[in-house]
Structure formats: C-alpha cells, structure tokens
Amino acid sequence: xxxxTPRGTRDLMPEQxxxxxxxxxxxxxxxRKYGYEPIETPAFEELEVLEKKSGEEVxxxxxxxxxxxxxxxxxxxxxxxxxxxxxxxxxxxxxKRYHISRVWRHEEPQKGRFREFYQAxxxxxxxxxxxxxxxxxxxxxxxxxxxGLEHLEIRVNNRxxxxxxxxxxxxxxxxxxxxxxxxxxxxxxAEAVEQDLRSLGLNAGEVDALxxxxxxxxxxxxxxxxxxKNFGAxxxxxAETRELLALLAEYGVKAxxxxxxxxxxxxxxxxVFEIGAGGPLSSAEERGPFPLGRKEGGIGSIAAGGRxxxxxxxxxxxxxxxxxxxxxxxxxxxxxxxxxxxxxxxxVAAAKDEYRNxxxxxxxxxxxxxxxxxxxxxxxxxxxxxxxxxAMGIPYAIIxxxxxxxxxxxxxxxxxxxxxxxxxxxxxxKELS
Amino acid sequence: xxxxTPRGTRDLMPEQxxxxxxxxxxxxxxxRKYGYEPIETPAFEELEVLEKKSGEEVxxxxxxxxxxxxxxxxxxxxxxxxxxxxxxxxxxxxxKRYHISRVWRHEEPQKGRFREFYQAxxxxxxxxxxxxxxxxxxxxxxxxxxxGLEHLEIRVNNRxxxxxxxxxxxxxxxxxxxxxxxxxxxxxxAEAVEQDLRSLGLNAGEVDALxxxxxxxxxxxxxxxxxxKNFGAxxxxxAETRELLALLAEYGVKAxxxxxxxxxxxxxxxxVFEIGAGGPLSSAEERGPFPLGRKEGGIGSIAAGGRxxxxxxxxxxxxxxxxxxxxxxxxxxxxxxxxxxxxxxxxVAAAKDEYRNxxxxxxxxxxxxxxxxxxxxxxxxxxxxxxxxxAMGIPYAIIxxxxxxxxxxxxxxxxxxxxxxxxxxxxxxKELS
Numbered sequence: 117x118x119x120x121t122p123r124g125t126r127d128l129m130p131e132q133x134x135x136x137x138x139x140x141x142x143x144x145x146x147x148r149k150y151g152y153e154p155i156e157t158p159a160f161e162e163l164e165v166l167e168k169k170s171g172e173e174v175x176x177x178x179x180x181x182x183x184x185x186x187x188x189x190x191x192x193x194x195x196x197x198x199x200x201x202x203x204x205x206x207x208x209x210x211x212k213r214y215h216i217s218r219v220w221r222h223e224e225p226q227k228g229r230f231r232e233f234y235q236a237x238x239x240x241x242x243x244x245x246x247x248x249x250x251x252x253x254x255x256x257x258x259x260x261x262x263x264g265l266e267h268l269e270i271r272v273n274n275r276x277x278x279x280x281x282x283x284x285x286x287x288x289x290x291x292x293x294x295x296x297x298x299x300x301x302x303x304x305x306a307e308a309v310e311q312d313l314r315s316l317g318l319n320a321g322e323v324d325a326l327x328x329x330x331x332x333x334x335x336x337x338x339x340x341x342x343x344x345k346n347f348g349a350x351x352x353x354x355a356e357t358r359e360l361l362a363l364l365a366e367y368g369v370k371a372x373x374x375x376x377x378x379x380x381x382x383x384x385x386x387x388v389f390e391i392g393a394g395g396p397l398s399s400a401e402e403r404g405p406f407p408l409g410r411k412e413g414g415i416g417s418i419a420a421g422g423r424x425x426x427x428x429x430x431x432x433x434x435x436x437x438x439x440x441x442x443x444x445x446x447x448x449x450x451x452x453x454x455x456x457x458x459x460x461x462x463x464v465a466a467a468k469d470e471y472r473n474x475x476x477x478x479x480x481x482x483x484x485x486x487x488x489x490x491x492x493x494x495x496x497x498x499x500x501x502x503x504x505x506x507a508m509g510i511p512y513a514i515i516x517x518x519x520x521x522x523x524x525x526x527x528x529x530x531x532x533x534x535x536x537x538x539x540x541x542x543x544x545x546k547e548l549s
Numbered sequence: 550x551x552x553x554t555p556r557g558t559r560d561l562m563p564e565q566x567x568x569x570x571x572x573x574x575x576x577x578x579x580x581r582k583y584g585y586e587p588i589e590t591p592a593f594e595e596l597e598v599l600e601k602k603s604g605e606e607v608x609x610x611x612x613x614x615x616x617x618x619x620x621x622x623x624x625x626x627x628x629x630x631x632x633x634x635x636x637x638x639x640x641x642x643x644x645k646r647y648h649i650s651r652v653w654r655h656e657e658p659q660k661g662r663f664r665e666f667y668q669a670x671x672x673x674x675x676x677x678x679x680x681x682x683x684x685x686x687x688x689x690x691x692x693x694x695x696x697g698l699e700h701l702e703i704r705v706n707n708r709x710x711x712x713x714x715x716x717x718x719x720x721x722x723x724x725x726x727x728x729x730x731x732x733x734x735x736x737x738x739a740e741a742v743e744q745d746l747r748s749l750g751l752n753a754g755e756v757d758a759l760x761x762x763x764x765x766x767x768x769x770x771x772x773x774x775x776x777x778k779n780f781g782a783x784x785x786x787x788a789e790t791r792e793l794l795a796l797l798a799e800y801g802v803k804a805x806x807x808x809x810x811x812x813x814x815x816x817x818x819x820x821v822f823e824i825g826a827g828g829p830l831s832s833a834e835e836r837g838p839f840p841l842g843r844k845e846g847g848i849g850s851i852a853a854g855g856r857x858x859x860x861x862x863x864x865x866x867x868x869x870x871x872x873x874x875x876x877x878x879x880x881x882x883x884x885x886x887x888x889x890x891x892x893x894x895x896x897v898a899a900a901k902d903e904y905r906n907x908x909x910x911x912x913x914x915x916x917x918x919x920x921x922x923x924x925x926x927x928x929x930x931x932x933x934x935x936x937x938x939x940a941m942g943i944p945y946a947i948i949x950x951x952x953x954x955x956x957x958x959x960x961x962x963x964x965x966x967x968x969x970x971x972x973x974x975x976x977x978x979k980e981l982s
Contacts, residue, residue, distance in 0.1 A: 118864075119595065119597070119635065119636065120636065121591050122594065125591035127588060127633055128590075133588050136589065137587060148892045149920070150921070150922075151892060152892070153563035153567060153892050153893075154570060155560060155561060155563060155566050156560070158555060159651065159665060160612075162552065179614055180614070181612055182613060182655070202551060202552065203553065204562070208941055210926050218592065222615070240926060242927070243927045245928060248926050251926065363909075366906065366909055476680075476796075476799055477799070483582045486582065488581050488584055489583075491680075492680075493678055493680045494643060494676045494678065507641040
C-alpha cells in the first residue's frame, strides 16, 4: 500500500536534506563573496521559450505542464536567465547572477541520475572579456573547496579552436555529432571514439587527424603552438585561451588546455571548461546526474560551462555576450554522503511527569540562548525519552529530577560517553554553546 | 518580442530574491532551534497521491505534468509529508520536520496571488498531545518575529467544538460549505455570511444559532463556558482548547479562542489556528497568495494550520496523529518589500588600465578576508566603473591609481558621502569588515 515518488525522483530525508542545505549555504556564501546576486524564476516556462534554444535531444527531455497550456518544466537555468536578461534591457551590466534551484529532464533514469535535480549556476552577462571566465572558474573552484572538495582539476578549451580544426578538415564547423564523439575520448578511450567517428561517415584520414588533435599531450604552451601552427583560423581561440590561462594564474588557479574537451551543448561560442575532482567512485553509474561526466574511475566533472555569446540574442534580437558555469549539486552531495550534522544539540528530559513543566521552561530558555533544544511531546517516561534522543543523534541531555529541582540545578549528560555533571542552567548553556 | 513568465508566475529579480533568501534563512534558523529537521520531496507526485486527500476544489487546482503519465505538481507540502511518513514506518516519533519549498495551484491569478508560491511548513507527526500545537505556535510566532513582524495575533479554535455545535443544530458535522461561509465572518461581515448560509438552505433559526455562536465575544474562559453549557458533545474540544491555551501561556504566547475560525481544509480533526499581524495593507487584493486571509484592512493570516489525525492513515492504513502550521512566504516578502540588503560591499576601481592587475590582486585579498568585492570585467574607464558601483548599490570603492601604487596604499571611498581616505589595504579590510 506504500506510495512512492514518481519514477526518476526521490525524497531527501532529514540527513540528506541537511546535507543539501549545508552544501547550498556554503556555495551561496562564496558566490556572494564574488559579487553574484540571486534570481529566481518559475519552475515552468512557455514551451516556446524552452524550445528556442534547445536541440532535438533536449526538446524530448522537456516535461510538459498543464492541459492545453503550452508550458514545460525548465531543463536548465540558462534559458530562464536568457529570458530574464532579454526582458530587462536596463539591467546594469555586467549582470552577475547566481541561481540555485531545481531543473527537470524527462530522460531515462539511471542509478545516481535523476529526472529532477539541483543546479547551482553563476553567469556573467554583458561582457566578452576573458576576465569573466577567469573569475567564474576561480569562484566555482572556491565554492567546491568550501564544500570540502580537494584535488580539483580544471580543463579548458575553446570552440573557436575546434571550429578552425574542423574547417581545415573540410568538416562542418560545430558538427555536434562529431563534437560529442570527441568529447568521450577520455571516458571511452581512443578505440571506441575512432569507431564512432567512422560510423559518422568520416574517412580514415579525417579520423586520424581528429584523433591526433584531440589526444595531443604536452604543456599548455606546446598545445597552443601546435594549434596556431596547424590551424591558422584558430588564432583568435588560441589568443583567448592564452589570456584566460594568464588571468587564471593571477587568481592562483591552474588549468589544463584539453583539446578533446567539447561540452555537449551546441550553443557555446568560445571558451568551454569543466572542473573535475580526483579520487575514485565505486562505479561509473554512481557518478551522479551531472551530464557528460568524464574520466572513468574518477569522479568526472562536478562543474562545467562555457561562453554563449549568441544565445540571449535569440530572445531579444540583440547580441549580448554571456558566459557561465554550473555546479552539479547531486554529485557533490554524493561525495559528502554521511557528513551532515544533525540539528538538535540538547534534549531536556523530565525524570517524572511532575517535572514536565520545568523541562519545558528550560527548553524555552535554551532556545532563547540560541541552542537548538527539544523536549518530550509524547508523554513518555525517562527511558523512552533517552531512546528518542539517541535515535535522533542528539549529543546532550539535560535531566530534570527531584534533586535538580531542590538544588536549583540541572544534570547535563553526554549521551555518547554517559558522563553526567550537575550544573546551574547558565553553566549548562555555556557548555552547550 | 519580449517573452514573459507563464500566467500567474513571476521572476524574482536580485533584490526580491535576496529578500526571499533572507526571509527563508531566518525562518529556517528558528525552525532548527526548535528541533525541526528538513525534508525535500519532488515537485511533482503521482496524481493518485495528490488526489487522495483533496476535495473537488483542490483537485481542479492541480497542474498536470508529463504526457500520458499520471503526475501533478504538488499543491501543498502536507500531502508529500503524509506519503513520506506512510512509507517510512521506522521514523523515530515524534517526527518533527520543516519543509520550505514551492507549491503550485492552477487557480485564477489575482494581484498578489500566484500560481506558484513558497510555503514554509513545520509539522509534528506521531503525537496527539496539545504540547505539539503549543510548540508549533510558539515556533511559528518566533519565526515571524525573527523576520521582523510585530503585533502578531494568534487565534485558535477546535473542529470538535464546531462539530458538536453542528450536531446540536442537526447539521451534518463538518459540512464544508457551511464551514467556509462561517470562516468569512471577520472578512465579509455578518450580513454577507447570513446571506451565504441562507443560500445554502439553512432556515432562519439555524442561521441565528450559527451566527450567535460564531460571533460570540468575551474572554476565552467565557467562550469555553458558553460552549460547554450549550454543546455537551464539545467537551473534548473545550478541554483540548483549555489545555492548549495553558501550554501557550507557559511559552509566553497569548492566543484568542475565535469560534468563527474554521480554516478551509476539510481534513482537520482538532485544533485549528492562524497567526495574523496588525497593520493595514493598501488594499485587500494586495494581501498576497496565502489562502483564506481574514480581516479586511488588516494583513490577514500569515500562518495557519491545524491537526489532521486521519490524513496519514489514508496513505498507510494506520492512524498516525499529526499537526502542522504553514507560513505564507510571499505575504512576508510583501511586508518586507524594499528591505533587502545588496551583496557586494566594495568595488575595486582601477584609475588607469595599467593598474587593472593590481585591482584584481586586491579583490582576491578582500574576498580571502570574507568581504564581498567586485572588480571591473568590462574594460571600463574609472568614471564608468563608479557608475556601475552606484547602480549596484555598492557602498564603498577602493581606488587604485598612481599615487596609491607608489605609496603602497589604497584610497577607500564612501560612495554615498564621497568621503575618501588613504589607507593600507589591511586598514581598509578592517574598515570594511
């Protein structure tokens, strides 16, 4: 008779929900420190708004809303941003906003990949300068570190470099299927990608050239030199990359130019980037819902983004440069599983029914002092009150009994060690603060 | 060419979104102090789950989701709670949870009443004791005060009293249409309610008796004595009310027994309650989306709830007592309009292009010190940098120019007064902290 959540969705029970709040609070604090301010937009949008940007693949993933109304749940936070910017021409530029909220995708659920998930995005609208990308990456990295991640790896590339390389090969610039195949190089290995490319109709020479390009090793400078030598049209992309890497160094942020990095979205126009974290997860399937994770055996990308200078123009007819990065919250939560702190600090237990009033008075005083406290609401005996406090992971109990009342004191009990001491309430408050 | 949000929904631009975050942060902190822990549930549920509880009126308000899938957006946070509790029999009781999230209702939008809005709920599951209601009301009141509200008025009633009164009149206990008519007494006045009751088929004697009962004035004790004298079957409801009022007094919380208070939901079984705030709003239409507001010219209810001992049983076949209260967040935001603080504390301006590097270095140091800071991302001249800082409401600027670099200092400018002083960066950090 139990009812479950809809397919591909889940409940967050208290420990998980506390972890979510903790992650979002920390991320938000860093976003604010960098001067980003929040917006919030409706969960659903007009279908026309959603479909303007999306390719066929994303279009299929839209959850329809309403009956006869042409509405759909948003599948990311970038489309709502584009609509907001297009509709508010007077916003001071750069418009730096964060948006932390849920999105929905009607795709096949997998372990750790949900139909409803959280994103935490920062975007900068109105500036074409590489200062933007540098700041976004520094901010995202600091946010991930604030949450407790270490060994973060930043990879960057530039669509202008990819386009130039494609042009040289006589391939259609930005051919998304080829982009997507290349993007899986690190995840699936060279052989699988070569096969994919052949099945897309590329001849042996094209496949070889692409693979040589995408799997090039070396320092950032060596790669840039290679690009500039071989693909003349990539000059602008190479210059942007060089500038971005220099600005990142100013922020103390290291990054690797990875020529196989594409990112799946077809509206990127310049720099693309992602942040991964070292360290293994138990299986590829457990890497969470963040799309396009890389590196089998590693954690894959936990943040990703790019520049999309043409997108907002679709909504207002006027070019507005923009760039952004999105943090995958579910993946962060998975990495931090079991690390949430419970809320209540102390349980005030009445040894007998006649002391229940006194227990309630004490709990009022504790809360006034800012200490999260609870008292029995079930008419339970002392033993059962302790059982509840233990089940809830409450670290301390204050016990109110005959002796305590007589002496005007309380007994403070450490629920883990069992240690008890009699104190004045003020002393107990100090110990608990 | 501008695209708008779907009918009945809205964007929250940065100042409003900051206000929302501020309100929710404050409310959440108080909920935690009382020992409530969060849960989160999917935005949509199986229609079967949503429709189990709701009357016809609510059913019409469900936004359908998906194509061919029987899903709908949740219209409140109580149904998801009931499903969660029913599906997790081993949860320690009492289960005290808060849930702060969005809900959706497909009803006719009005000014200040949206199809998408926030609720902040606390509920206690597993206990039938009046300690629960007392704690809920004390907690909700403190949360509203934490947000900045004053002159809060708490009204309570008990469905058992209403049922007994109905039984005495030979009316069907819990007849929702009559309940709803009565509930509007304070809002619409006696004449309108009498007319409503007559149009529901009540005869003159019944209307008189109902009106006499619902509009009774006097102290809480006088009302309880009247109830006990006239409606024998209300004994239990009167006793519960007496106990609740005594427990509230322990918390230092005053409440008024209001015999016309019904609350529109048909699943309440015992105490019902609401919290209103004194002070006028400009018009009745501006009172926000919280349902069933009362008191024309006042702010109406900003929090409301009741006991629903039979609801969870619908989902698990086993009676589980529960009670809860819901805060209307949009209404709170409206009351606090214009009170949000902007995020960025200082803008670091480069007097000339050659000092841009130095400006970026300073902004990195400020952020390290926890001070929200921004630097130009647009390649702007000094005057335009100041214009932006002013447009964003940033209170201070740090200026980096030739003299500052030479002396190893910065100029700290108060953007409002125009006052400037030269300081070491450390001194500036201290002033800004």
